[in-house]
Amino acid sequence: MLSRVFSLNLLNKRLNFDSSLITQDNFLIISANDDFSGKYSQDNQIYDFITRNSLNKIRLTSGFSEIYQFYGVHIVKIFDFSDSLVSYIPENMFVDTINLEEVILNENIKSIDGYAFGNSEISKINLEHVKTIGAHAFSNCQNLKNVNVQSVSRFEYGSFRETGIIEFTFPKSINTIQYNMFENCHLLTKVNLSSTITTIGKFAFSNCYNLETVEGISQLTSIGANAFEFCSLKYLKFEKDTVTCFSNAFANNAKLTSVEFVSVSLEKGVFMNCINLKTVTITNEYRPNNQNQYNFYNCILLEKFTAGRAYTIGICDFANCRKLANFDVQNILELEEACFRNCQSLTSFNLTNMDYIGSGAFQGCTKLKTVYGLENQASAGPIQIGPIERGPIEIVAEPYVFSDCISLEFNQIHYANTGMFSNCYSLKEINFTGQVLESKAFQFCINLKKFNFIPVEDSIFSIPEYCFYGCVNLEEINFPDNIHSIGKFAFYNTSLINGININKVQNLGACSFAYSKLTSITFISPIISKYMHRIVHNLQDLHIFDHCDMLEKVIFEGKGFIPLFEFKNCKNLNKIEFKGDFQIKDDFVYAIEYTNRLVGGISENPIILLSYNISANTEGVIIPEKFDSIYYSAFRYVNNIKTLKVNYDLQIMSYAFADMESLEEVYFNASEIPFGCFYNCTKLSKVTLSENVKIIDENAFSYTNINEIVLPLSLEYIANPFRNTPIVTIEFTDGQFHPDFFATKNEFIRINHDKNDEMEILFIFGNISNQITKLTEGVKSLNMENFRFFSDDKPILMLPHSIERIVISDISEHYSGNLGSRKLNFLNSNTLFDTSNIYPNYVTIGRIQFRFCGIIHL
Numbered sequence: 001m002l003s004r005v006f007s008l009n010l011l012n013k014r015l016n017f018d019s020s021l022i023t024q025d026n027f028l029i030i031s032a033n034d035d036f037s038g039k040y041s042q043d044n045q046i047y048d049f050i051t052r053n054s055l056n057k058i059r060l061t062s063g064f065s066e067i068y069q070f071y072g073v074h075i076v077k078i079f080d081f082s083d084s085l086v087s088y089i090p091e092n093m094f095v096d097t098i099n100l101e102e103v104i105l106n107e108n109i110k111s112i113d114g115y116a117f118g119n120s121e122i123s124k125i126n127l128e129h130v131k132t133i134g135a136h137a138f139s140n141c142q143n144l145k146n147v148n149v150q151s152v153s154r155f156e157y158g159s160f161r162e163t164g165i166i167e168f169t170f171p172k173s174i175n176t177i178q179y180n181m182f183e184n185c186h187l188l189t190k191v192n193l194s195s196t197i198t199t200i201g202k203f204a205f206s207n208c209y210n211l212e213t214v215e216g217i218s219q220l221t222s223i224g225a226n227a228f229e230f231c232s233l234k235y236l237k238f239e240k241d242t243v244t245c246f247s248n249a250f251a252n253n254a255k256l257t258s259v260e261f262v263s264v265s266l267e268k269g270v271f272m273n274c275i276n277l278k279t280v281t282i283t284n285e286y287r288p289n290n291q292n293q294y295n296f297y298n299c300i301l302l303e304k305f306t307a308g309r310a311y312t313i314g315i316c317d318f319a320n321c322r323k324l325a326n327f328d329v330q331n332i333l334e335l336e337e338a339c340f341r342n343c344q345s346l347t348s349f350n351l352t353n354m355d356y357i358g359s360g361a362f363q364g365c366t367k368l369k370t371v372y373g374l375e376n377q378a379s380a381g382p383i384q385i386g387p388i389e390r391g392p393i394e395i396v397a398e399p400y401v402f403s404d405c406i407s408l409e410f411n412q413i414h415y416a417n418t419g420m421f422s423n424c425y426s427l428k429e430i431n432f433t434g435q436v437l438e439s440k441a442f443q444f445c446i447n448l449k450k451f452n453f454i455p456v457e458d459s460i461f462s463i464p465e466y467c468f469y470g471c472v473n474l475e476e477i478n479f480p481d482n483i484h485s486i487g488k489f490a491f492y493n494t495s496l497i498n499g500i501n502i503n504k505v506q507n508l509g510a511c512s513f514a515y516s517k518l519t520s521i522t523f524i525s526p527i528i529s530k531y532m533h534r535i536v537h538n539l540q541d542l543h544i545f546d547h548c549d550m551l552e553k554v555i556f557e558g559k560g561f562i563p564l565f566e567f568k569n570c571k572n573l574n575k576i577e578f579k580g581d582f583q584i585k586d587d588f589v590y591a592i593e594y595t596n597r598l599v600g601g602i603s604e605n606p607i608i609l610l611s612y613n614i615s616a617n618t619e620g621v622i623i624p625e626k627f628d629s630i631y632y633s634a635f636r637y638v639n640n641i642k643t644l645k646v647n648y649d650l651q652i653m654s655y656a657f658a659d660m661e662s663l664e665e666v667y668f669n670a671s672e673i674p675f676g677c678f679y680n681c682t683k684l685s686k687v688t689l690s691e692n693v694k695i696i697d698e699n700a701f702s703y704t705n706i707n708e709i710v711l712p713l714s715l716e717y718i719a720n721p722f723r724n725t726p727i728v729t730i731e732f733t734d735g736q737f738h739p740d741f742f743a744t745k746n747e748f749i750r751i752n753h754d755k756n757d758e759m760e761i762l763f764i765f766g767n768i769s770n771q772i773t774k775l776t777e778g779v780k781s782l783n784m785e786n787f788r789f790f791s792d793d794k795p796i797l798m799l800p801h802s803i804e805r806i807v808i809s810d811i812s813e814h815y816s817g818n819l820g821s822r823k824l825n826f827l828n829s830n831t832l833f834d835t836s837n838i839y840p841n842y843v844t845i846g847r848i849q850f851r852f853c854g855i856i857h858l
Contacts, residue, residue, distance in 0.1 A: 047072030060084035523560030587613035
């Protein structure tokens with residue numbers, strides 16, 4: 001008789017024996033457990049005995065009441081508890097037993113603890129008297145195909161996960177199926193639910209690929225997340241008044257064809273990817289919950305959806321349901337984002353009484369032709385929808401609601417949000433009666449020919465950016481008095497072949513009419529401020545009418561005006577008419593500013609030269625002396641003029657002659673050459689300045705071809721006007737010395753007589769690239785404000801020992817402080833200081849580090 005058996009690792013007990021072993025019919029017989037004390041350490045006695053005697057079966061007799069895991073259990077094939085007094089199978093008892101085939105339980109065993117048979121090869125076990133089966137008790141027992149569990153009153157989670165069970169019948173004592181219970185049971189084909197079961201836990205039957213029949217499913221009221229995902233269910237009919245389905249509950253059931261509910265609450269992706277689902281019928285209410293989305297997403301064969309009512313259709317709920325043609329649901333109040341996207345068979349929809357439509361709700365519904373309610377204004381009074389009484393409503397729509405609905409037709413609309421009707425190819429004529437028009441609303445509506453704004457109270461004030469972008473056949477549009485601005489690219493690549501009158505529009509965005517087939521345009525209001533006191537800077541060089549190759553005529557009426565350089569690429573423009581406040585004579589466009597200014601007792605009103613005819617062919621121009629001022633960018637992009645003379649003193653504003661590509665020679669007699677005056681006149685090489693010139697402002701001749709210049713002795717102020725020019729010589733009239741300035745080979749220096757003739761380098765010019773440039777000894781101040789690089793040159797400046805301060809106040813403003821990346825190096829006292837690795841807003845000289853601001857004293 002064995003008095004001590006088993007080496008145990010769970011409870012740190014060992015069964016050891018010192019009596020003779022008993023075998024019978026190839027069984028090892030163990031009949032007592034009185035020595036489970038852990039005093040001995042003969043771990044391998046059972047294993048050694050079994051292997052030595054080629055045994056693979058163990059039987060426990062009536063003297064044995066408590067079992068533990070022991071070394072050697074993994075080679076046992078049959079384990080017989082039938083004669084023992086053992087009352088439960090402990091946790092992990094047979095886990096990973098690769099040889100186990102059959103376990104025979106006695107009637108006293110009521111409980112099988114967690115993972116008891118996990119990952120074993122068991123194929124046969126009698127469970128008729130078991131009451132409780134623990135978590136993952138038979139998990140991954142793939143040889144276990146049939147069990148009788150009619151006495152079980154509790155199954156823990158995952159108890160039969162990944163087993164080979166083919167059919168399973170639940171006992172009547174069960175009302176809830178725990179989560180993961182049959183997950184990944186690939187051979188399971190049929191489940192019989194008892195009438196008491198109402199709740200299925202999450203992942204309970206997930207990935208049971210062959211599960212086709214679930215008897216008793218009709219009485220369920222709660223189905224957990226992923227409970228039947230990736231099964232093969234064919235039909236679903238629920239009889240309870242309300243069923244709640246959580247996320248992905250029936251997702252990816254490829255054989256499912258029809259579903260019926262009385263009322264249902266769906267969470268997220270419940271029937272997603274059920275690719276053969278054709279009909280869904282909900283007698284009363286389809287009630288998505290707060291996480292509602294993707295519930296019927298990608299049900300590509302879904303043809304018919306019927307529900308008594310549904311207040312909300314969730315995000316992507318029916319997206320990619322390409323066969324959905326019959327959608328019959330009442331009382332809808334809200335459509336969430338992309339809820340019907342790519343429903344390519346949907347032909348009509350009713351938006352009446354709806355108050356919210358999410359982004360892209362019908363995007364890509366290529367057969368959607370009729371939408372009821374688009375033309376409606378807000379309802380006059382309260383309305384009753386189901387149990388909800390609602391006040392006056394108006395649809396609020398998010399972007400791209402109907403984009404890519406290529407069959408959509410309507411002729412009146414009161415609301416057009418961002419991209420709402422983009423790529424709607426069937427729209428031809430629209431009357432707009434609303435108050436909301438946003439960017440890209442009708443982008444690429446390639447067959448839209450006419451758009452009519454019908455003024456209403458509080459109607460729109462602007463046509464937003466990209467609104468009609470790519471509407472290549474748009475020929476006619478009106479601009480009512482309330483529209484004051486047109487956004488960038490609004491009419492890019494449209495037709496407008498009949499011409500337009502932009503009425504009271506005062507602001508035009510970049511490329512707003514570029515590449516259109518516009519033939520004529522009429523301006524009534526000034527695109528720059530009244531009487532042109534200042535330019536609207538964001539209109540400079542905006543390419544508003546870029547490549548309007550069919551534009552032939554521009555008409556200015558009343559106070560209407562825009563700088564003519566905006567028409568620089570309109571190659572067929574041949575007629576400019578002024579019928580209002582502005583006049584044109586000898587290609588000069590001007591206006592009289594009525595200020596009633598008194599000069600010598602006589603009323604005198606200044607005449608402003610606003611612009612020059614950009615299509616004129618004159619090569620030589622002399623500014624007539626009748627003008628009091630030349631406006632901003634007046635001659636900008638006039639490209640035929642080669643010589644220019646300003647013979648008298650008048651006010652000239654910034655960029656007045658900028659970007660004149662043909663300009664070669666200038667005579668200038670006005671007192672001030674303003675900022676950017678001849679900027680980017682790339683052929684300008686000869687400049688003659690009279691003794692009347694007092695001010696030459698920054699960038700006045702930047703990006704020109706000047707290599708030498710003679711400055712007048714009348715000069716009182718000069719910044720750095722020669723950036724990025726090849727200038728190598730700067731002199732004064734007749735070789736004389738200016739009392740306040742002088743130029744060396746590379747420096748332009750000012751003498752400050754108020755500070756003991758202190759010298760300051762205003763700017764550096766000439767060839768200083770990739771070489772050491774020695775600065776003049778005696779200079780105390782270096783004005784880095786005007787020191788700019790426009791190439792990858794790596795100059796090194798050798799500072800004089802007299803240097804005391806450096807003025808660098810606006811480098812960071814012009815170049816984001818990134819002087820270091822241009823590798824400006826200073827050489828002082830034979831020490832090289834490379835700023836290339838210095839933080840961009842700093843420069844280092846000697847041991848002093850300072851920011852680009854103000855005057856820095858060394």
